[in-house]
Amino acid sequence: MTLRTRIFIIVSLIVLFILGVSLFLIYYSKRTVEPTEPGATQNQSAGSPAQNVGQQPAPISGAVVPQQSSEEAIKNSAKQTAKIFIERYGSYSTDNNYDNIREVQTLVTDSLWNSLSAAIGKPTDGKFVGVTTQAIGSSFVNYSNTNATVKVQTMRAETKDGSTTDTQRDVVVNLVWQNNMWLVSKFEWK
16 A cells, blocks of 8 residues: 555545544534523524514523513614614715615605605705714603604714715604504604
């Protein structure tokens, strides 16, 4: 037997040994993992946030995760809708052809959509302007089951005439509960 043949056999045996140990460890680790709750399965598919309201995520090795009530989830939904609306609507450029307005259509009431969409297609002065808006905080001004007013704190970066300015601005966003979701009915930059 040549040296080359012996090296090939030794390397093959080592590779097979490593492969065998790896397969054993994978198989063994899958068998020892047990569901965290009675009746829970390992491969739970993640549904939409609305389907998962009130469901507690699986705990991570001793971490205590408080279960969110349905009311807390609905309140968080109002804040999230306000922040998403402001970030999308408030981020635009003269080059985007009013995409920022089109992106918020599903987040606003019909009356607000009629008002916002009236701006689509209006000509610009030709100079580039770009604004990026990021929501950095939010709090309720008032809240009920059908109406909410959320104050959103934003950081805005505006690029105009080759220079960028950063500003912090608050926005008061009024929302209404329609068709089992929060929709923006009115907003005002402060």
